[in-house]
Amino acid sequence: MSSGMTMKKKIVLLPGDGIGPEVTRAAATVLRETAHEFNHEFEFVELPLGGAAIDAAGTPLPPETLEVCRKVDAVFLGAVGGPKWDALPVGKRPESGLLGLRKGMELFVNVRPVKLIEPLRGLSPLKQERLGDLDLEIVRELSGGMYFGERGNVAENGVERAWDTESYSTPEIERIAAFAYRRAESRTRRLCSVDKANVLTSSQLWRRTVTAMNAVYPSVKLEHMYVDNAAMQLTLKPSQFDVMLCSNMFGDILSDAAAALVGSIGLIPSASFGDRAPLFEPIHGSAPSLVGTDSANPIGSILSATMMLRDAFGLSLEADWVEQSLTRVLSAGYRTPDIAEPKARVVGGSVFTEILREEMQRTFEHAERYGWGV
Numbered sequence: 620m621s622s623g624m625t626m627k628k629k630i631v632l633l634p635g636d637g638i639g640p641e642v643t644r645a646a647a648t649v650l651r652e653t654a655h656e657f658n659h660e661f662e663f664v665e666l667p668l669g670g671a672a673i674d675a676a677g678t679p680l681p682p683e684t685l686e687v688c689r690k691v692d693a694v695f696l697g698a699v700g701g702p703k704w705d706a707l708p709v710g711k712r713p714e715s716g717l718l719g720l721r722k723g724m725e726l727f728v729n730v731r732p733v734k735l736i737e738p739l740r741g742l743s744p745l746k747q748e749r750l751g752d753l754d755l756e757i758v759r760e761l762s763g764g765m766y767f768g769e770r771g772n773v774a775e776n777g778v779e780r781a782w783d784t785e786s787y788s789t790p791e792i793e794r795i796a797a798f799a800y801r802r803a804e805s806r807t808r809r810l811c812s813v814d815k816a817n818v819l820t821s822s823q824l825w826r827r828t829v830t831a832m833n834a835v836y837p838s839v840k841l842e843h844m845y846v847d848n849a850a851m852q853l854t855l856k857p858s859q860f861d862v863m864l865c866s867n868m869f870g871d872i873l874s875d876a877a878a879a880l881v882g883s884i885g886l887i888p889s890a891s892f893g894d895r896a897p898l899f900e901p902i903h904g905s906a907p908s909l910v911g912t913d914s915a916n917p918i919g920s921i922l923s924a925t926m927m928l929r930d931a932f933g934l935s936l937e938a939d940w941v942e943q944s945l946t947r948v949l950s951a952g953y954r955t956p957d958i959a960e961p962k963a964r965v966v967g968g969s970v971f972t973e974i975l976r977e978e979m980q981r982t983f984e985h986a987e988r989y990g991w992g993v
Protein backbone atom coordinates (compact mmCIF):
# COMPACT_ATOMS: atom_id res chain seq x y z
CA MET A 620 0.00 0.00 0.00
CA SER A 621 1.25 3.48 -0.68
CA SER A 622 -0.12 6.98 -0.88
CA GLY A 623 1.75 7.54 -4.10
CA MET A 624 5.07 9.27 -4.52
CA THR A 625 8.07 8.89 -2.29
CA MET A 626 8.67 12.12 -0.43
CA LYS A 627 12.10 13.38 0.52
CA LYS A 628 11.98 15.75 3.47
CA LYS A 629 14.53 17.37 5.72
CA ILE A 630 13.30 17.84 9.27
CA VAL A 631 14.96 19.72 12.13
CA LEU A 632 14.42 18.38 15.66
CA LEU A 633 14.76 20.89 18.49
CA PRO A 634 14.37 18.78 21.65
CA GLY A 635 14.98 21.74 24.02
CA ASP A 636 14.65 21.31 27.78
CA GLY A 637 12.91 19.28 30.48
CA ILE A 638 10.62 16.67 28.95
CA GLY A 639 11.28 18.21 25.50
CA PRO A 640 13.82 15.53 24.50
CA GLU A 641 11.55 12.59 25.48
CA VAL A 642 8.48 13.88 23.68
CA THR A 643 10.65 14.73 20.67
CA ARG A 644 11.83 11.11 20.60
CA ALA A 645 8.18 10.02 20.46
CA ALA A 646 7.48 12.30 17.48
CA ALA A 647 10.65 11.15 15.71
CA THR A 648 9.67 7.49 16.25
CA VAL A 649 6.30 8.11 14.60
CA LEU A 650 7.85 10.00 11.69
CA ARG A 651 10.55 7.33 11.15
CA GLU A 652 7.97 4.56 11.20
CA THR A 653 5.86 6.50 8.70
CA ALA A 654 8.80 6.97 6.36
CA HIS A 655 9.64 3.28 6.66
CA GLU A 656 6.14 1.93 5.94
CA PHE A 657 5.25 4.39 3.18
CA ASN A 658 8.68 4.55 1.54
CA HIS A 659 9.42 8.18 2.25
CA GLU A 660 12.86 9.56 3.00
CA PHE A 661 12.91 11.78 6.07
CA GLU A 662 16.31 13.14 7.06
CA PHE A 663 16.62 14.44 10.63
CA VAL A 664 18.97 17.10 11.96
CA GLU A 665 19.05 17.78 15.71
CA LEU A 666 19.97 21.27 16.97
CA PRO A 667 20.11 23.08 20.34
CA LEU A 668 17.50 25.63 21.47
CA GLY A 669 16.45 27.14 24.80
CA GLY A 670 18.22 26.31 28.05
CA ALA A 671 20.13 23.49 26.36
CA ALA A 672 21.53 26.06 23.93
CA ILE A 673 22.35 28.52 26.74
CA ASP A 674 24.41 25.77 28.37
CA ALA A 675 26.05 24.62 25.14
CA ALA A 676 26.53 27.89 23.28
CA GLY A 677 25.77 30.73 25.72
CA THR A 678 22.62 31.86 23.88
CA PRO A 679 19.05 30.46 23.73
CA LEU A 680 18.93 30.71 19.92
CA PRO A 681 22.32 29.99 18.33
CA PRO A 682 22.55 31.59 14.84
CA GLU A 683 23.15 28.18 13.25
CA THR A 684 19.91 26.80 14.71
CA LEU A 685 17.90 29.64 13.16
CA GLU A 686 19.74 29.49 9.85
CA VAL A 687 19.14 25.75 9.39
CA CYS A 688 15.49 25.98 10.57
CA ARG A 689 14.74 28.62 7.94
CA LYS A 690 15.90 26.34 5.15
CA VAL A 691 14.46 22.88 5.87
CA ASP A 692 11.03 21.40 5.07
CA ALA A 693 9.72 21.33 8.65
CA VAL A 694 10.83 21.86 12.24
CA PHE A 695 9.75 19.94 15.33
CA LEU A 696 10.18 21.51 18.76
CA GLY A 697 9.87 19.73 22.14
CA ALA A 698 9.73 22.38 24.89
CA VAL A 699 11.96 25.06 26.40
CA GLY A 700 12.56 26.48 29.88
CA GLY A 701 13.30 25.33 33.40
CA PRO A 702 14.17 26.52 36.91
CA LYS A 703 17.87 26.44 36.12
CA TRP A 704 17.47 29.51 33.88
CA ASP A 705 14.58 31.23 35.72
CA ALA A 706 16.74 33.96 37.23
CA LEU A 707 17.85 35.23 33.81
CA PRO A 708 16.25 38.49 32.58
CA VAL A 709 13.61 38.63 29.79
CA GLY A 710 15.57 38.46 26.55
CA LYS A 711 18.17 35.98 27.83
CA ARG A 712 15.87 33.20 29.00
CA PRO A 713 15.16 29.92 27.18
CA GLU A 714 11.72 31.32 26.22
CA SER A 715 13.50 34.11 24.29
CA GLY A 716 14.98 31.38 22.10
CA LEU A 717 11.48 30.20 21.22
CA LEU A 718 10.19 33.74 20.60
CA GLY A 719 13.30 34.54 18.52
CA LEU A 720 12.74 31.39 16.52
CA ARG A 721 9.09 32.30 15.83
CA LYS A 722 10.15 35.78 14.74
CA GLY A 723 13.24 34.63 12.82
CA MET A 724 11.31 31.93 10.94
CA GLU A 725 8.61 34.54 10.23
CA LEU A 726 5.92 32.34 11.72
CA PHE A 727 2.85 34.51 12.09
CA VAL A 728 0.21 31.77 12.35
CA ASN A 729 -0.21 29.30 15.19
CA VAL A 730 -2.97 26.70 14.97
CA ARG A 731 -3.96 24.81 18.10
CA PRO A 732 -6.64 22.16 17.47
CA VAL A 733 -8.57 21.19 20.55
CA LYS A 734 -10.47 18.05 19.68
CA LEU A 735 -11.96 15.41 21.87
CA ILE A 736 -10.21 12.05 21.53
CA GLU A 737 -13.20 9.75 21.94
CA PRO A 738 -11.65 7.11 24.29
CA LEU A 739 -10.49 9.99 26.52
CA ARG A 740 -13.91 11.66 26.76
CA GLY A 741 -14.10 10.88 30.48
CA LEU A 742 -11.01 12.98 31.22
CA SER A 743 -12.77 16.27 30.65
CA PRO A 744 -13.62 18.28 33.77
CA LEU A 745 -16.86 19.29 32.02
CA LYS A 746 -20.13 17.40 32.31
CA GLN A 747 -20.73 15.30 29.18
CA GLU A 748 -23.77 17.33 28.11
CA ARG A 749 -21.73 20.53 28.24
CA LEU A 750 -18.79 18.98 26.43
CA GLY A 751 -20.75 17.92 23.34
CA ASP A 752 -18.60 17.20 20.29
CA LEU A 753 -15.74 19.48 21.15
CA ASP A 754 -13.70 20.12 18.00
CA LEU A 755 -12.31 23.61 17.66
CA GLU A 756 -9.21 25.32 16.42
CA ILE A 757 -7.54 28.32 17.95
CA VAL A 758 -5.78 30.39 15.31
CA ARG A 759 -3.34 32.54 17.22
CA GLU A 760 -1.34 35.43 15.77
CA LEU A 761 2.26 34.56 16.58
CA SER A 762 4.69 37.30 15.69
CA GLY A 763 3.11 40.55 16.85
CA GLY A 764 1.13 42.10 19.66
CA MET A 765 2.33 42.49 23.20
CA TYR A 766 4.88 39.71 22.86
CA PHE A 767 6.93 41.81 20.46
CA GLY A 768 5.72 45.36 21.18
CA GLU A 769 7.72 48.19 22.64
CA ARG A 770 8.57 47.58 26.28
CA GLY A 771 10.55 49.24 28.98
CA ASN A 772 11.40 49.62 32.59
CA VAL A 773 12.28 52.87 34.42
CA ALA A 774 12.69 54.08 37.97
CA GLU A 775 11.30 57.56 38.72
CA ASN A 776 11.70 59.00 42.20
CA GLY A 777 12.32 55.57 43.59
CA VAL A 778 9.19 54.13 41.96
CA GLU A 779 9.74 51.48 39.35
CA ARG A 780 7.51 51.30 36.26
CA ALA A 781 7.45 48.68 33.53
CA TRP A 782 5.34 48.44 30.37
CA ASP A 783 4.62 46.29 27.33
CA THR A 784 2.63 47.52 24.34
CA GLU A 785 -0.11 45.83 22.36
CA SER A 786 0.04 47.03 18.77
CA TYR A 787 -1.20 45.62 15.47
CA SER A 788 -1.12 46.99 11.94
CA THR A 789 -3.83 46.35 9.35
CA PRO A 790 -1.57 44.05 7.23
CA GLU A 791 -0.65 42.02 10.33
CA ILE A 792 -4.33 41.50 11.13
CA GLU A 793 -5.22 40.77 7.51
CA ARG A 794 -2.69 37.97 7.05
CA ILE A 795 -3.71 36.10 10.20
CA ALA A 796 -7.41 36.69 9.52
CA ALA A 797 -7.04 35.41 5.95
CA PHE A 798 -5.57 32.19 7.33
CA ALA A 799 -8.39 31.84 9.87
CA TYR A 800 -11.08 32.46 7.23
CA ARG A 801 -9.55 29.80 4.96
CA ARG A 802 -9.30 27.39 7.87
CA ALA A 803 -12.99 28.03 8.67
CA GLU A 804 -13.89 27.47 4.99
CA SER A 805 -12.31 24.01 5.19
CA ARG A 806 -14.27 23.17 8.37
CA THR A 807 -17.79 24.15 9.40
CA ARG A 808 -17.49 27.76 8.19
CA ARG A 809 -17.87 29.45 11.53
CA LEU A 810 -15.31 32.00 12.66
CA CYS A 811 -15.27 33.64 16.08
CA SER A 812 -12.90 36.60 16.28
CA VAL A 813 -11.81 37.32 19.83
CA ASP A 814 -10.91 40.83 21.01
CA LYS A 815 -11.39 43.43 23.72
CA ALA A 816 -12.83 46.12 21.46
CA ASN A 817 -14.84 47.64 24.32
CA VAL A 818 -11.55 48.82 25.85
CA LEU A 819 -8.56 48.53 23.51
CA THR A 820 -7.91 50.62 20.37
CA SER A 821 -5.82 47.82 18.88
CA SER A 822 -8.85 45.55 19.26
CA GLN A 823 -11.05 48.08 17.48
CA LEU A 824 -8.75 47.97 14.46
CA TRP A 825 -8.72 44.17 14.76
CA ARG A 826 -12.53 43.98 14.72
CA ARG A 827 -12.92 46.46 11.85
CA THR A 828 -10.33 44.66 9.72
CA VAL A 829 -11.73 41.17 10.34
CA THR A 830 -15.27 42.43 9.60
CA ALA A 831 -14.24 44.05 6.30
CA MET A 832 -12.59 40.81 5.17
CA ASN A 833 -15.81 38.85 5.51
CA ALA A 834 -16.66 40.21 2.02
CA VAL A 835 -13.81 38.11 0.61
CA TYR A 836 -15.03 34.97 2.42
CA PRO A 837 -18.82 35.39 2.27
CA SER A 838 -19.60 31.74 3.07
CA VAL A 839 -18.01 32.06 6.52
CA LYS A 840 -20.30 33.08 9.35
CA LEU A 841 -18.36 35.64 11.37
CA GLU A 842 -19.00 36.40 15.00
CA HIS A 843 -17.09 38.69 17.38
CA MET A 844 -16.62 37.97 21.05
CA TYR A 845 -14.90 39.84 23.86
CA VAL A 846 -12.10 37.78 25.33
CA ASP A 847 -13.60 37.63 28.82
CA ASN A 848 -16.86 36.30 27.41
CA ALA A 849 -14.94 33.89 25.17
CA ALA A 850 -13.21 32.44 28.23
CA MET A 851 -16.61 31.94 29.86
CA GLN A 852 -18.25 30.49 26.74
CA LEU A 853 -15.38 28.03 26.35
CA THR A 854 -16.19 26.64 29.77
CA LEU A 855 -19.95 26.76 29.37
CA LYS A 856 -20.40 25.41 25.85
CA PRO A 857 -17.18 24.80 23.93
CA SER A 858 -18.93 22.96 21.09
CA GLN A 859 -20.38 26.30 19.89
CA PHE A 860 -16.92 27.14 18.48
CA ASP A 861 -15.31 26.10 15.22
CA VAL A 862 -12.36 28.42 14.46
CA MET A 863 -11.39 31.06 17.04
CA LEU A 864 -9.19 33.89 15.78
CA CYS A 865 -7.03 35.50 18.48
CA SER A 866 -4.20 37.94 18.99
CA ASN A 867 -0.92 36.55 20.28
CA MET A 868 -1.71 37.21 23.95
CA PHE A 869 -5.40 36.22 23.92
CA GLY A 870 -4.54 33.07 21.96
CA ASP A 871 -1.89 32.11 24.50
CA ILE A 872 -4.39 32.37 27.33
CA LEU A 873 -7.45 30.85 25.65
CA SER A 874 -5.50 27.90 24.23
CA ASP A 875 -4.49 26.75 27.70
CA ALA A 876 -8.08 27.17 28.88
CA ALA A 877 -9.39 25.22 25.88
CA ALA A 878 -6.75 22.50 26.37
CA ALA A 879 -7.98 21.89 29.90
CA LEU A 880 -11.38 20.93 28.44
CA VAL A 881 -10.02 17.73 26.92
CA GLY A 882 -8.44 16.76 30.21
CA SER A 883 -4.76 17.54 29.80
CA ILE A 884 -2.58 20.10 28.11
CA GLY A 885 -0.29 17.17 27.27
CA LEU A 886 -2.73 16.09 24.56
CA ILE A 887 -2.69 19.21 22.42
CA PRO A 888 -0.52 19.72 19.33
CA SER A 889 0.20 22.89 17.40
CA ALA A 890 1.44 24.01 14.01
CA SER A 891 2.95 27.35 13.09
CA PHE A 892 3.17 28.73 9.58
CA GLY A 893 4.75 31.67 7.84
CA ASP A 894 6.57 32.30 4.62
CA ARG A 895 9.28 29.73 5.38
CA ALA A 896 9.43 26.28 7.01
CA PRO A 897 6.51 25.44 9.31
CA LEU A 898 7.10 24.50 12.94
CA PHE A 899 5.28 21.85 14.97
CA GLU A 900 5.24 21.63 18.76
CA PRO A 901 3.07 20.28 21.56
CA ILE A 902 1.64 23.20 23.53
CA HIS A 903 2.69 21.86 26.93
CA GLY A 904 5.78 23.22 28.63
CA SER A 905 9.04 21.59 29.70
CA ALA A 906 7.57 20.18 32.97
CA PRO A 907 10.93 19.95 34.79
CA SER A 908 9.43 17.96 37.67
CA LEU A 909 8.61 15.05 35.33
CA VAL A 910 12.11 14.66 33.92
CA GLY A 911 13.58 11.21 34.46
CA THR A 912 10.24 9.62 35.40
CA ASP A 913 9.16 8.68 31.86
CA SER A 914 5.70 9.97 32.75
CA ALA A 915 5.43 12.79 30.20
CA ASN A 916 2.47 12.38 27.88
CA PRO A 917 3.74 11.98 24.30
CA ILE A 918 0.31 12.45 22.66
CA GLY A 919 0.59 16.23 22.07
CA SER A 920 3.90 15.55 20.44
CA ILE A 921 2.63 12.61 18.37
CA LEU A 922 -0.30 14.71 17.13
CA SER A 923 2.12 17.52 16.26
CA ALA A 924 3.94 14.97 14.09
CA THR A 925 0.66 14.05 12.35
CA MET A 926 0.00 17.75 11.76
CA MET A 927 3.43 17.87 10.12
CA LEU A 928 2.53 14.94 7.88
CA ARG A 929 -0.85 16.40 6.93
CA ASP A 930 -0.33 20.17 6.93
CA ALA A 931 3.31 20.46 5.85
CA PHE A 932 3.76 17.45 3.56
CA GLY A 933 0.19 16.80 2.38
CA LEU A 934 0.41 13.19 3.63
CA SER A 935 -3.10 12.87 5.01
CA LEU A 936 -3.37 9.10 4.53
CA GLU A 937 -0.24 8.66 6.63
CA ALA A 938 -1.54 11.08 9.27
CA ASP A 939 -4.91 9.26 9.42
CA TRP A 940 -3.04 5.98 9.84
CA VAL A 941 -1.09 7.25 12.87
CA GLU A 942 -4.18 8.81 14.45
CA GLN A 943 -6.32 5.71 13.95
CA SER A 944 -3.58 3.59 15.51
CA LEU A 945 -3.36 6.01 18.44
CA THR A 946 -7.11 5.79 19.01
CA ARG A 947 -6.85 2.00 19.04
CA VAL A 948 -4.03 2.05 21.63
CA LEU A 949 -6.14 4.33 23.81
CA SER A 950 -9.25 2.19 23.29
CA ALA A 951 -7.20 -0.80 24.49
CA GLY A 952 -6.81 1.10 27.77
CA TYR A 953 -3.16 2.20 27.62
CA ARG A 954 -2.52 5.48 29.44
CA THR A 955 0.42 7.52 30.64
CA PRO A 956 0.23 8.33 34.38
CA ASP A 957 -1.08 11.89 33.90
CA ILE A 958 -4.30 10.64 32.29
CA ALA A 959 -4.68 7.28 34.03
CA GLU A 960 -8.26 6.42 34.96
CA PRO A 961 -8.77 3.80 37.71
CA LYS A 962 -8.72 0.69 35.49
CA ALA A 963 -6.18 1.93 32.95
CA ARG A 964 -3.12 0.02 31.77
CA VAL A 965 -0.61 2.58 32.98
CA VAL A 966 2.69 2.75 31.07
CA GLY A 967 5.53 5.24 30.74
CA GLY A 968 5.73 7.61 27.79
CA SER A 969 8.43 5.60 26.01
CA VAL A 970 6.52 2.32 26.42
CA PHE A 971 3.34 4.02 25.22
CA THR A 972 5.17 5.17 22.08
CA GLU A 973 6.51 1.66 21.48
CA ILE A 974 3.00 0.19 21.83
CA LEU A 975 1.79 2.77 19.34
CA ARG A 976 4.56 1.87 16.90
CA GLU A 977 3.57 -1.80 17.05
CA GLU A 978 -0.08 -0.88 16.58
CA MET A 979 0.87 1.24 13.55
CA GLN A 980 2.58 -1.79 12.03
CA ARG A 981 -0.45 -3.98 12.75
CA THR A 982 -2.84 -1.40 11.30
CA PHE A 983 -0.66 -1.20 8.21
CA GLU A 984 -0.65 -4.95 7.62
CA HIS A 985 -4.35 -5.10 8.33
CA ALA A 986 -5.01 -2.32 5.81
CA GLU A 987 -2.93 -4.13 3.18
CA ARG A 988 -5.15 -7.17 3.53
CA TYR A 989 -8.54 -5.52 3.85
CA GLY A 990 -8.16 -2.12 2.24
CA TRP A 991 -7.69 1.23 3.86
CA GLY A 992 -10.00 2.87 6.35
CA VAL A 993 -10.60 -0.09 8.64
Ligand code: IPM
Nearest residue numbers: 699700714717718871902904
Ligand atom coordinates in the same frame (compact mmCIF):
# COMPACT_ATOMS: atom_id res chain seq x y z
C1 IPM B 1 3.05 28.86 24.41
C2 IPM B 1 3.95 29.16 25.57
C3 IPM B 1 4.93 30.25 25.15
C4 IPM B 1 4.13 31.48 24.79
C5 IPM B 1 6.03 30.57 26.18
C6 IPM B 1 6.82 29.35 26.58
C7 IPM B 1 6.95 31.67 25.71
O1 IPM B 1 3.20 29.54 26.68
O2 IPM B 1 3.57 28.45 23.35
O3 IPM B 1 1.84 28.99 24.55
O4 IPM B 1 3.77 32.27 25.67
O5 IPM B 1 3.88 31.68 23.60
Ligand code: MG
Nearest residue numbers: 871872874875
Ligand atom coordinates in the same frame (compact mmCIF):
# COMPACT_ATOMS: atom_id res chain seq x y z
MG1 MG C 1 1.08 29.35 26.41
